Amino acid sequence: MLEVLDLAKSHVAGRPLFAGVCLRVTPGEVVAIVGESGSGKSTLLNCVAGLEPLDGGGLRLDGIDLTTLGEDEFAHLRREKYGFVFQAFHVLPHLTLAQNVALPLWLLGQSERAADASARTMLAGVGLAERAADWPRTLSGGELQRVAIARALVHAPRLVLADEPTGNLDPELAGGVLDLLCERVREAGAVAVIVTHSAQAASRADRVLRLTRDGLVGAG
Numbered sequence: 262m263l264e265v266l267d268l269a270k271s272h273v274a275g276r277p278l279f280a281g282v283c284l285r286v287t288p289g290e291v292v293a294i295v296g297e298s299g300s301g302k303s304t305l306l307n308c309v310a311g312l313e314p315l316d317g318g319g320l321r322l323d324g325i326d327l328t329t330l331g332e333d334e335f336a337h338l339r340r341e342k343y344g345f346v347f348q349a350f351h352v353l354p355h356l357t358l359a360q361n362v363a364l365p366l367w368l369l370g371q372s373e374r375a376a377d378a379s380a381r382t383m384l385a386g387v388g389l390a391e392r393a394a395d396w397p398r399t400l401s402g403g404e405l406q407r408v409a410i411a412r413a414l415v416h417a418p419r420l421v422l423a424d425e426p427t428g429n430l431d432p433e434l435a436g437g438v439l440d441l442l443c444e445r446v447r448e449a450g451a452v453a454v455i456v457t458h459s460a461q462a463a464s465r466a467d468r469v470l471r472l473t474r475d476g477l478v479g480a481g
C-alpha cells in the first residue's frame with residue numbers, strides 16, 4: 262500500500278508547486294493523476310520515487326516510512342520495490358530485449374541465467390516471446406512500450422510509477438499496453454500511479470485524481 266500524507270513541494274523557494282497532497286493506494290489498485298501542464302504531476306511522481314526532495318509531508322510504502330531513509334537505503338528500496346515506466350528510463354539500445362528486461366534482476370544480484378529465464382517469461386507475457394534476442398531498434402513503438410512494461414514488472418515491484426506510459430502510441434496500441442499494465446498490477450496485488458494527459462489512459466484506472474496547487478481532488 263502507498264500512503265502519501267500532506268506532501269508539499271516547490272522548485273523555487275517561496276513558490277509552492279503543490280501542497281496538501283494526500284493519497285492512499287491499496288493493493289491491486291491503479292490510480293491515474295491528471296492535471297494541467299506544469300501542475301507538477303511528474304514532479305509528484307519523482308517525489309514519491311525519492312528522486313526529488315520533499316518540502317514536507319509523509320510517504321509510506323507497505324508500512325515503511327520512506328522519509329526516514331538515507332539516499333543509499335532509498336536507492337536499494339527503489340531497485341527492489343519500484344517499477345518505472347518513465348521516458349527517461351527508456352529501453353536501452355545496446356542491450357537485447359531479454360537483457361533489457363533482465364536488467365532490474367541483475368541489479369538485484371540475480372544470476373544471469375535466472376534473470377534471463379524470468380525476462381523471457383515476462384516477454385512472453387507481453388506477446389514478445391519470439392523477439393527476446395532482438396535489438397530494440399528493430400521494434401515498433403508499441404512493442405517497445407511493451408518491453409518497458411515487462412522490464413518495469415519483472416522483479417514483482419510493489420509500486421509501479423508510470424509517466425505518460427503510452428506517450429506517442431496510437432489509441433488502439435495504447436489501450437492494449439495500458440490493459441496489460443493494469444492487469445499485471447492487479448494480479449500481483451501491487452499498486453500503480455499513472456500520470457497521463459490521455460482520457461483513454463485515465464479511464465483504465467480505478468480512480469482518477471486531478472493535481473491542483475492545494476492537493477489531489479476527484480476528477481470525474
Ligand SMILES: Nc1ncnc2c1ncn2[C@@H]1O[C@H](COP(=O)(O)OP(=O)(O)OP(=O)(O)O)[C@@H](O)[C@H]1O
Binds near residue numbers: 300302304305
Ligand atoms: N528541477 C526543476 N527545477 C525547477 N523547476 C522545475 C524543475 N522540474 C520541473 N520544474 C517546473 O515545475 C513545474 C511542474 O513541472 P512538472 O514537469 O512536474 O509538471 P507536469 O504537470 O508533469 O507537466 P506536463 O503535464 O507538461 O508534463 C513546471 O513549471 C516546471 O517548469
